[in-house]
Amino acid sequence: MATQTMSPPAPPMGLRRWAVVVTAISAAIIELIDTSIVNVGLTDIAGNLGVTIEDVAWVVTSYAIANVIVIPMTGFLQRYFGRKNYYIGSIILFTVASYGCGLSDSLWMLILFRFLQGVGGGALLSTSQGLMFDAFPPAQRPVASALFGMGIVLGPTLGPTLGGYIIDNYHWSWMFYINVPIGILAVFMSSTFIDKKEDEININRRAIHIDQIGILLLAVGIGSLQYVLERGEADDWFDSKTILWLSVAAIIAIPLFVWWELRGTREPVVDLRTLKNRNLTIGSILIVVVGYGLFTSVLLFPLFAQRIVGLTATKTGQLLIPGGLVTLPMFAIVGRMLAKGVSPRLIVALGYVAFGSFCFMMSTYNADASSGDFIQALIIRGIGLALVNVPLINQSVSTLEPRQLPTGIAIVNMMRQIGGAFGVAITNTYVTQRTAVHRSDLVSNLQPGDMITTERITALTQGLVARGMNAFDAVSGAYKTLDAIISRQALMLAYLDTFQLAGMFFVVTSPLLLLLKRKKVDAATAKAIADAAH
Incomplete structure (x- = not known):
């Protein structure tokens, strides 16, 4: 197919530029929100559909599977359909599937629409990044990175907040219906304000090999x-x-x-030869750790706050807001630091320290932790994520050739998702194992005839009798209450161990930062990243 060498089109200006920015960030955020919004509503969904929690977990799994399959193929799909067509088509699929999720009256219907939602959502994150880069001239592309980074972090953070509010005040289906007006607006704005690139106008699909x-x-x-x-x-x-x-x-x-x-x-379909590049390989490993930390904290914090401290879903979500608000200006600061030539390795190292500090702080809390304790830790987490995401992504692809950038950025996005999957798997397994260990240790300290144990059982029995329970049932109830206290304490200790494990991942992998080659993303590379349309 013949190609023409033409100067790249000028970035959009004024309101048109910010219309593209709002469209791209909104699409990225709703895709990422949907990776976590249903987590706080699984109990309600299970009860409403008459299935078990184990069965309804498929609602999360199906979305994640579709996402992680589509993301690495995004570069090929954009070449085949054209970026604008593929982007708008993906938004439409995501929106229609969201409406289908809300209408679902059976588990398998919900799982099917969640899978389709994941297929559509897989394009939104990757393609939105390319649209953001195209909206700014080369000198201002660190700003584009910072703005897009907000969506990467705020999506998973806002998911439990929004989900908790909806579950406490509305029907669970509104977790999906809320995407519909946003999706319709995004389709309209994409059709109106996003221009087709030169190679999208006359696509010769017969010349494109399908692997x-x-x-x-x-x-x-x-x-x-x-x-x-x-x-x-x-x-x-x-x-x-x-x-x-x-x-x-x-x-x-x-x-x-x-x-x-x-x-x-x-x-x-995915050019794996790009992994011969040291920065991409090392960066991908570090991105896995960041994805692990991000998704683990999003999973573990709500469980700790609700099951150990006893907070409501709405209150738990509200505690995430201050950290998210601090993250916003931090992304702008990071963008300026990169633009002024501050070493990306230094910025990422500071982010590693901040995120590791969050994990170790959470590993010291207990059932008496206050809202202020959580807010302080989550603010540090937000700062860490802002410092890590943008410079690490840029540095991972900074030494790639322009033709390798589509694959490189697709691999980075896929690795973040896989890191999140590893995080969920490791967290669930480790919590289960450590809960059993701690429960065994706690029970071993309860010996028949032990004075402290006897005093505790007596106090619990007297408390139940005072509430009107007969003496025989009160003794049985006291033992059940003590067993519940032990189970809760064992679970709390397991959560603390898991936060500590997450912190250790950041400590162990931090030396890899020294292996990243330092190279500022110049205008040509930044333009190539934009052309990668991820």
Whole structure:
């Protein structure tokens, strides 16, 4: 296909530029919100649909599987359909699927629409980043990175906040209906304000090779891995035949996918040769840790606040707001620091320190922790995420050739999602194991005839008698109450251990920062990142 060399189109100006910015950030945020918004509503959904919590967890799993499959293919799909067409089509799919989720009256109907929602959402995060870069001239693209970084962090943070408010005040279906007006507005604004790039106007799809085998192996391998990580703990890992067979599928399909993309086809759907670049490889590992920390904290904090401290879903969500508000100016500060030439490695290192500090602070709290304690820790977390995300993404792709940038950024986005999946799997498994260990340790200290144990049982019995319970039932109730106290204490200690483990991930991987080559993202590379349309 013949190509023409033309100067790149000028970025949009004035209100048109900010219309593109609002559209791109809004689409990215609603996609990321939907990765976490349903977490606080699973109990209500399960009760309404008449299924177990274990079954309704598929609502989360199906979305994550679709997301992680689509993200690495975004570059190919944009080339095939054209970026604007693919973006608008994905928003429409996401919006329609959101409406379908709200209408669902059965579990499998909800799972189907959540999967379709994940397919549409997979494009929103990646493509929005390219739209943001295109909206600014090269000198101002650190600002674009900072603005987009807000969406990356605020989405998972706002999800539990918004979900908690909806669950406490409305029907759970509104967690999905809320996407509909935003999606309709995004389609209108995208159609009106986003321009097609030169190579989108006359696409010769016959000249574009479709790597069907690569797509199949990617879907089977990454999809199976995501399922195993999401559902492993709930299904007792390899005691489940489904987990066992999908683990085998992942073990076979992923190496075959790597081989096929490197040796079996001349036009791979994901060009894995880009991983020969040291910055991309090291950056991808660090991005996995950041994804692990982000999604683990989003999962673990609400559980700790609600199950240990006893806060409502709404109150738990409100505690996330101050950290999110602090994050906003921090992204602007980070963008200016990068523009002035401050070392990205230094900024990321400070972010690692901040996020690690958050984890270790949370590992010292107990059931008496106050709202102020949580707010302080979450503000530090927000600062850490702002310092880490933008410079780490930029540095990961800064030494790639322009033609490698689409694949490089797709890999970075995929690694964040996989890091989040690893985080959920590790957290669930570790909490279960450590709860059993702590419960055993606590119970071993309760000896028959022990004075302290006897005094506690007596006090609990007397309290129940004072409430009108007969003496026989009061003794039985006292033992049940003591058992509940032990279980809660064991769970709290397990949560503290898990926060500490997350902090250790940041400590252990921090030396990898020294291996990143320092290279400022120049105007040409920044433009290439924009052209990557991720």
